[in-house]
Amino acid sequence: MAVTIHDVAKLAGVNSSTVSRVINGKATITPDTKERVYAAMRELDYHPNSLARSLASGLSGAIGVVVNARDAEAFSNFFFSRSLFAIEKVAQARGYQVIIANGAQSRDGTVESLMKEHKVDGLILPPTTVKPALMETIGDFPYVVLGTPDTLRSETCWVDNNNEQGAEMAVQHLKKMGYQQIAYLGGYQKRGFTKRRIRGYQNANESTEIILNTDGTSENAYTVAMAVLQKENRPDAFVCNDNLAAFGLLKACKELHLPVPKDIGIVAFDNYPLAEYMDPPLTIVDIDTAMLGEQSAQLLFRRIENKVGNQQIMLSTNLVIRASSEKKAK
Amino acid sequence: MAVTIHDVAKLAGVNSSTVSRVINGKATITPDTKERVYAAMRELDYHPNSLARSLASGLSGAIGVVVNARDAEAFSNFFFSRSLFAIEKVAQARGYQVIIANGAQSRDGTVESLMKEHKVDGLILPPTTVKPALMETIGDFPYVVLGTPDTLRSETCWVDNNNEQGAEMAVQHLKKMGYQQIAYLGGYQKRGFTKRRIRGYQNANESTEIILNTDGTSENAYTVAMAVLQKENRPDAFVCNDNLAAFGLLKACKELHLPVPKDIGIVAFDNYPLAEYMDPPLTIVDIDTAMLGEQSAQLLFRRIENKVGNQQIMLSTNLVIRASSEKKAK
DNA sequence: CTACAGCGTGCAACCGTTTGCATAATTAAT
DNA sequence: ATTAATTATGCAAACGGTTGCACGCTGTAG
Numbered sequence: 001m002a003v004t005i006h007d008v009a010k011l012a013g014v015n016s017s018t019v020s021r022v023i024n025g026k027a028t029i030t031p032d033t034k035e036r037v038y039a040a041m042r043e044l045d046y047h048p049n050s051l052a053r054s055l056a057s058g059l060s061g062a063i064g065v066v067v068n069a070r071d072a073e074a075f076s077n078f079f080f081s082r083s084l085f086a087i088e089k090v091a092q093a094r095g096y097q098v099i100i101a102n103g104a105q106s107r108d109g110t111v112e113s114l115m116k117e118h119k120v121d122g123l124i125l126p127p128t129t130v131k132p133a134l135m136e137t138i139g140d141f142p143y144v145v146l147g148t149p150d151t152l153r154s155e156t157c158w159v160d161n162n163n164e165q166g167a168e169m170a171v172q173h174l175k176k177m178g179y180q181q182i183a184y185l186g187g188y189q190k191r192g193f194t195k196r197r198i199r200g201y202q203n204a205n206e207s208t209e210i211i212l213n214t215d216g217t218s219e220n221a222y223t224v225a226m227a228v229l230q231k232e233n234r235p236d237a238f239v240c241n242d243n244l245a246a247f248g249l250l251k252a253c254k255e256l257h258l259p260v261p262k263d264i265g266i267v268a269f270d271n272y273p274l275a276e277y278m279d280p281p282l283t284i285v286d287i288d289t290a291m292l293g294e295q296s297a298q299l300l301f302r303r304i305e306n307k308v309g310n311q312q313i314m315l316s317t318n319l320v321i322r323a324s325s326e327k328k329a330k
Numbered sequence: 331m332a333v334t335i336h337d338v339a340k341l342a343g344v345n346s347s348t349v350s351r352v353i354n355g356k357a358t359i360t361p362d363t364k365e366r367v368y369a370a371m372r373e374l375d376y377h378p379n380s381l382a383r384s385l386a387s388g389l390s391g392a393i394g395v396v397v398n399a400r401d402a403e404a405f406s407n408f409f410f411s412r413s414l415f416a417i418e419k420v421a422q423a424r425g426y427q428v429i430i431a432n433g434a435q436s437r438d439g440t441v442e443s444l445m446k447e448h449k450v451d452g453l454i455l456p457p458t459t460v461k462p463a464l465m466e467t468i469g470d471f472p473y474v475v476l477g478t479p480d481t482l483r484s485e486t487c488w489v490d491n492n493n494e495q496g497a498e499m500a501v502q503h504l505k506k507m508g509y510q511q512i513a514y515l516g517g518y519q520k521r522g523f524t525k526r527r528i529r530g531y532q533n534a535n536e537s538t539e540i541i542l543n544t545d546g547t548s549e550n551a552y553t554v555a556m557a558v559l560q561k562e563n564r565p566d567a568f569v570c571n572d573n574l575a576a577f578g579l580l581k582a583c584k585e586l587h588l589p590v591p592k593d594i595g596i597v598a599f600d601n602y603p604l605a606e607y608m609d610p611p612l613t614i615v616d617i618d619t620a621m622l623g624e625q626s627a628q629l630l631f632r633r634i635e636n637k638v639g640n641q642q643i644m645l646s647t648n649l650v651i652r653a654s655s656e657k658k659a660k
Numbered sequence: 661c662t663a664c665a666g667c668g669t670g671c672a673a674c675c676g677t678t679t680g681c682a683t684a685a686t687t688a689a690t
Numbered sequence: 691a692t693t694a695a696t697t698a699t700g701c702a703a704a705c706g707g708t709t710g711c712a713c714g715c716t717g718t719a720g
Contacts, residue, residue, distance in 0.1 A: 004676055015700045020678060030698060047446035051384040052676030055705050060381060062429070072415040072620055073603065081411045085402040088432050097449060099392070099427045102418050116377035119427060218607050247607040254609060273403065274604060277548050277577040279584060290402055334706055345670045350708055358667060382706030385675050 003044045012040035023048060054118075062097040063087075063300060064120035066111060068104040068128050078270065079289055083146060086293030087124060094301060096121075103129065115141050122304045124296055127192055130156055142303035144296045150192045157303065157310040159296040163193050163269075166285040166317035167200025170239045170267040173283070173319055175204075178327045179237035179265045183210035183228065186221050186245030194241055197269065201239055210235055214245060221248030229256050229264075237265035237325075243272040246282055246324075266324040280323035287317055333374045342370035353378060384448075392427040393417075393630060394450035396441060398434040398458050408600065409619055413476060416623030417454060424631060426451075433459065445471050452634045454626055457522055460486055472633035474626045480522045487633065487640040489626040493523050493599075496615040496647035497530025500569045500597040503613070503649055505534075507657045509567035509595045513540035513558065516551055516575030524571055527599065531569055540565055544575060551578030559586050559594075567595035567655075573602040576612055576654075596654040610653035617647055 005023075009016040014033060021027040022037040029037075040046070054060050065087060067080055088098045099120055103110040111129060114120045115138065122142035130149035135156065145158035167184075174182050184201045187194035189211075198211060212228060214220040221244065228234060229252055240246040246268035253260050260266060260280055267283045268275070275282040295313055302308050335353075339346040344363060351357040352367040359367075370376070384390050395417060397410055414430070421428045429450055433440040441459060444450045445468065452472035460479035465486065475488035497514075504512050514531045517524035519541075532539060542558060544550040551574065558564060559582055570576040576598035583590050590596060590610055597613045598605070605612040625643055632638050 002676090006676080016677080017679075017701080018699055021699085024678080026679095027699090028697065033698080047443070049385075049676050050447040050449050051381065051390060052705090053678075054381040055379075055385045055707085056676075056678040058678095058705075069415060072412040082402040084430070085399065085432070088430060092432065097429045097431070099429050100414070100418060101427070102415070102422065113377070117380040119380050218604070244603070247604055251607060251609070272604075273574070274548070274577055274602075277581060279581070279609065332706090336706080346707080347671080347709075348669060351669085354708080356709095357669090360668065363668080379706055382675090383708080385677085386706075386708040388675070388708095 002049070003046050005046075005048070007044055008037065008040045008046050011044060012036045058118075060118055060121050061095065062099050062120045063091055063122045063124065063297070063304075064099045064101055064111075064114045065124045066101050066103050066114075066126060066129065068126050069102050070104050078272065079287070082289035083293030083296070086290045087297040090294055090297035090301070096301075109134075112137060122300045124300060127158070140307075142300060142307075144300045144303070146292065146296050148192055148196065154312070155310065157299065157312070159292060159299060159313040159315070160193075161287045161292060161315045161317050163196040163317070164200035164203070166269065166287070167197040167239060168204040169317065169319050170269075170285050171201055171204035173321070174237045174239070174265050174267060174325060175206075177261075177265060177325055179325075181207055181210070181233070181235045182237045182239060182265075183212055183235035184241070185212045185225065185238045185249060186214045186216070186241030188216055189213055197239075197241060214241075214248075216242075216244070218244045218248040218251075221245040222251050223248075225249045225252035226256070229253065229258060236263065238267075240266060240268035242270045243268050243275055243282070243284075246275075247278070250278060261324050261326050265327055267319075271320065276322060278324070283322045283325040284320040285317050286320045288315060291315055332379070333376050335376075335378070337374055338367065338370045338376050341374060342366045388448075389451050390448055391425065392429050392450045393421055393452045393454065393627070393634075394429045394431055394441075394444045395454045396431050396433050396444075396456060396459065398456050399432050400434050408602065409617070412619035413623030413626070416620045417627040420624055420627035420631070426631075439464075442467060452630045454630060457488070470637075472630060472637075474630045474633070476622065476626050478522055478526065484642070485640065487629065487642070489622060489629060489643040489645070490523075491617045491622060491645045491647050493526040493647070494530035494533070496599065496617070497527040497569060498534040499647065499649050500599075500615050501531055501534035503651070504567045504569070504595050504597060504655060505536075507591075507595060507655055509655075509657060511537055511540070511563070511565045512567040512569060512595075513542055513565035514571070515542045515555065515568045515579060516544045516546070516571030518546055519543055527569075527571060544571075544578075546572075546574070548574045548578040548581075551575040552581050553578075555579045555582035556586070559583070559588060566593065568597075570596060570598035572600045573598050573605055573612070573614075576605075577608070580608060591654050591656050595657055597649075601650065606652060608654070613652045613655035614650040615647050616650045618645060621645055 005016045005019045009019045019037050022029055022034050050061060091098045101110050125143055125145050127145055127147035127149045130145055130152055135152060145156055148158060148160040149156050171182055182205055184198055202209060212224050214224050225248060238249055246266055253264050258264050269285045271284045271286045275284050335346045335349050339349045349367050352359055352364055380391060418428045431440050455473055455475050457475055457477035457479045460475055460482055465482060475486055478488060478490040479486050501512055512535055514528055542554050544554050555578060568579055576596055583594050588594050599615045601614045601616045605614050629641060
């Protein structure tokens with residue numbers, strides 16, 4: 001029913017293998033033959049069956065992007081979706097498809113099935129999947145971790161932004177603006193990137209360390225901030241683990257009539273589009289998610305094609321200075 | 331090298347076709363045989379090659395989700411990413427993969443290639459792809475449009491939320507709260523869903539119609555709001571086309587010292603997680619994006635499996651009442 | 661006891677490409 | 691002009707499953 005390579009071959013008066021070679025452009029073909037084949041393909045509106053190609057070539061022509069999202073919010077987080085945009089772009093340029101798979105919704109190994117059933121030629125994985133057992137079964141199958149794994153850091157292949165350096169910058173900036181007592185707000189400490197941000201905070205902070213844990217929601221950040229802001233010697237500045245924490249904090253400051261940035265300075269990680277619409281606009285440690293996605297995809301393709309070994313790529317972060325950290329010089 | 335169905339068959343002492351039947355569970359197999367086959371599969375750590383399966387069965391085992399995103403923002407918009415989460419969930423339950431493809435980054439028909447090269451068994455499309463030419467080539471290939479197409483509305487298959495009804499609800503709510511002059515703020519009118527929201531606004535609004543166009547950004551909404559709020563007889567309430575418009579509007583109100591909700595009432599479409607963290611928290615026309623994704627995926631699978639005809643599904647929206655529309659009863 | 665239905669399994673063709681090897685055609689070298 | 695080297699194309703065997711058809715076996719009915 002569907003038009004196959006054989007139909008094209010017959011019409012062009014050549015063998016199907018020749019048609020295949022024309023399509024793939026690997027071999028040298030007489031210009032005349034090539035033109036006849038192209039003409040036949042056009043005439044028949046031929047589209048190669050990618051399934052058959054994949055089987056014969058052993059390449060699925062797809063990469064998999066795995067995410068562990070228990071709810072839709074995690075899925076729509078900017079880190080993931082913006083990276084995905086860039087990944088798709090790189091893949092498309094190479095004629096590759098992008099398969100997304102949520103590892104959190106299925107108990108049976110998503111990664112294993114994508115890999116062993118030949119559904120993808122390579123994988124982009126979240127750091128939480130990096131565990132000795134999985135790395136064992138992954139073997140030398142091409143993959144890149146998007147983020148820094150908690151374990152096996154030097155034996156795995158990953159791309160991440162430098163969270164530690166980002167937090168250092170944030171603290172240094174706040175100090176320069178004249179804030180004295182800087183606290184760290186937000187984030188389950190369980191998460192690797194949070195740990196690294198906290199380490200950066202600790203590196204750069206010279207006064208008392210105040211680390212305020214939250215469950216990751218704005219609500220909880222608000223509650224925690226309300227408590228700490230009413231204490232005797234409260235901090236006068238905060239580095240927030242993400243924008244959501246900053247939103248909760250802002251709300252608390254407002255309710256307690258503590259002016260930002262005059263009495264309280266704020267710097268937050270992650271650049272939500274609305275960060276600059278907050279009152280006041282938030283100073284941000286900006287993460288170049290597009291670059292992160294692009295780099296990870298490109299590294300993955302290098303591994304798929306050249307079989308290069310593990311590599312680690314660390315991108316630096318950027319401070320976007322807005323009103324929330326601009327203490328008036330006194 | 332890889333272990334195939336034949337290796338399993340040999341070890342289990344049966345023919346490979348039997349193994350195939352065991353895997354697919356379509357035919358009746360003696361329990362004893364079945365057990366032997368399973369044992370052999372386990373022993374050899376057999377994973378069926380999905381590429382070969384696809385070729386033989388003619389089904390790729392994947393659905394495609396197409397999006398037209400020129401920049402990363404569009405990609406990470408909540409509508410898309412939340413629906414995607416639900417779509418993936420439905421697909422995974424059926425053993426299907428989800429391929430995402432950005433139609434905006436390639437001139438050569440993304441849809442056509444996914445379809446004709448057998449890369450997917452069905453497609454979820456954005457309304458902007460619905461054009462007579464494309465529908466022609468799509469023929470009876472299974473697809474579902476996520477949103478209401480501008481044209482061919484009754485001849486295509488789509489799932490959408492009822493934007494018109496949502497806007498009506500918003501206006502009625504504001505009237506009930508005592509606001510007199512309600513304006514509509516935001517959105518390029520070009521977009522179909524914006525047009526439908528405006529129509530709803532017009533249906534329910536009984537005083538002068540004030541429709542304020544923006545380019546979709548918060549900045550522009552702010553500028554437009556600043557202008558209109560300084561006029562002689564300014565509106566005392568706004569229905570905003572999305573949260574971004576509401577953010578710009580809020581900023582303008584704040585600068586002009588117009589208290590919300592006392593002097594100005596606001597209802598906005600789309601429920602960003604931060605909407606309730608604004609000052610004041612925003613009243614929202616909530617769109618159940620998860621349900622939208624789920625319904626579209628399920629409809630798609632119905633089309634893939636049963637070849638049911640075109641269907642249109644319209645989901646209703648929900649008003650989430652918060653402080654921004656709570657005018658004090660006078 | 662024979663006949664027929666129905667279940668379980670094997671055989672082999674087929675899905676539409678790719679690709680190693682062989683061969684024919686062309687070009688270059690002597 | 692003859693031979694060697696190179697290039698262009700054909701042949702046929704994979705790739706790893708699925709599936710229609712045929713056949714043997716078991717069980718029930720006549």
